[in-house]
Amino acid sequence: MSSVNFVPIKEGKNVIFYLNTGGYPLSNDVWDRMWSYAKELQPSAKENIEYIQNNRDKLPNVEIPVVPYSLLNNKTISNTEKIEKIQNYIEKLKYNHTGLQFFEIRKDRPLMGLAELSKKMIEVSLPIKCLEAVILSIYLINEIASSSSLSGVEKFTIGFKTNSKGNIHRHVVLGVYCHSTGLFGALGISRRSDLGYKKLKYSSLSDLIRDYVNCYSDYLHKVKRIKIGMPVPNSNRSFESIPWNGCTVNFKNDKDWPKQVEKHSRAIRHFNSTFNSKPVSIPNLKNSAKVAPLVKNSYLTNHLEKSKVTSSLKSLNIKEKSRILTCFEDDEDEELSEIEVKSLNAKKNSLENSTDSFTLMKEIYNANDGINSMYSSGMIKKKQTSLRI
Numbered sequence: 001m002s003s004v005n006f007v008p009i010k011e012g013k014n015v016i017f018y019l020n021t022g023g024y025p026l027s028n029d030v031w032d033r034m035w036s037y038a039k040e041l042q043p044s045a046k047e048n049i050e051y052i053q054n055n056r057d058k059l060p061n062v063e064i065p066v067v068p069y070s071l072l073n074n075k076t077i078s079n080t081e082k083i084e085k086i087q088n089y090i091e092k093l094k095y096n097h098t099g100l101q102f103f104e105i106r107k108d109r110p111l112m113g114l115a116e117l118s119k120k121m122i123e124v125s126l127p128i129k130c131l132e133a134v135i136l137s138i139y140l141i142n143e144i145a146s147s148s149s150l151s152g153v154e155k156f157t158i159g160f161k162t163n164s165k166g167n168i169h170r171h172v173v174l175g176v177y178c179h180s181t182g183l184f185g186a187l188g189i190s191r192r193s194d195l196g197y198k199k200l201k202y203s204s205l206s207d208l209i210r211d212y213v214n215c216y217s218d219y220l221h222k223v224k225r226i227k228i229g230m231p232v233p234n235s236n237r238s239f240e241s242i243p244w245n246g247c248t249v250n251f252k253n254d255k256d257w258p259k260q261v262e263k264h265s266r267a268i269r270h271f272n273s274t275f276n277s278k279p280v281s282i283p284n285l286k287n288s289a290k291v292a293p294l295v296k297n298s299y300l301t302n303h304l305e306k307s308k309v310t311s312s313l314k315s316l317n318i319k320e321k322s323r324i325l326t327c328f329e330d331d332e333d334e335e336l337s338e339i340e341v342k343s344l345n346a347k348k349n350s351l352e353n354s355t356d357s358f359t360l361m362k363e364i365y366n367a368n369d370g371i372n373s374m375y376s377s378g379m380i381k382k383k384q385t386s387l388r389i
Helices: 028-041 043-054 079-092 111-124 130-146 205-218 257-269 273-277 299-303 318-331 338-352 357-376
Strands: 006-011 014-020 153-164 167-178 183-187 198-202 222-228 247-250
Touching: 006 028, 014 028, 028 043, 079 130, 079 167, 079 183, 079 198, 111 130, 130 153, 130 167, 130 183, 153 205, 153 257, 167 198, 167 205, 183 205, 198 205, 205 222, 205 257, 222 257, 247 257
Parallel strands: none
Antiparallel strands: 006 014, 153 167, 153 222, 167 183, 183 198, 222 247
């Protein structure tokens, strides 16, 4: 009998696993479904499963793993060691062999929402699978990066689609690149230890992928496709979702896949995750042909390089104006002289009455120039702001 607290996830007509949708604490029907499905998946372990199910009060308490925040925030420890500490914590949670996924993960959910889910994973400390390990790894790296104790590290997803005996299998890990060492590695969890964590020791991304492909072949799996994402933002408060799709490699048709992977690798290596501390600058519109990029040197440039904002010659609505006028609100806490305040207020009032979008953008650019000149002259102290998307 179906229940609102769990749903079957199918591949064709076959059930791959069940997904808990009832939250926490787990309801009785979810527990019953987990025990019964575990017996179906592991018939040889049926007696052990029944013993655990019927003697839960008599069994010893399980040690709950603790996130080593003190070590992760220690600036004297290298990035390689911190990545290993994160992997050790993930492995202590253990791989989930029950056939029931405890956490409902929507891949298009913003990082802010996934961060709240990661906190719940840490709180309940239940076994996880590969996708949950990726989400948790992103959360932990971002938590450390926010304190500047783990900088110069890019993270991106690597998804695998393999075929074994006519059955399709999917797996995902979190690729990691360290700017200081120039080495690649990966964080993750799997039934097979060599399909999860990879140390930061690979000089190229293609070497890392090749290692996974060789490990798959040892288990008689043929890799059909690999998807490599773009770097994930370094903020757990970002409204941006994880960029899962950056480069797709089809092994059946593409024999020169290392070239394609290395081309994508260059984009990852040249990506600067410190974009979160860079202010947004408005480009000069004097020589513009009515089309200009709205954001420069920011995260959007790396993901939407070809995207342009078409400026209309007609008036902007109130909602659009209010978004642009917030450019002046970032510095409201800074101390300005009365003359500077009056000048900025006058420019802001003129913008509110403007009906031409080109005039509006030019005025913003000129005002932005004035603020930047005050920064460069040392009249006011520059405050780092975060670009949230």
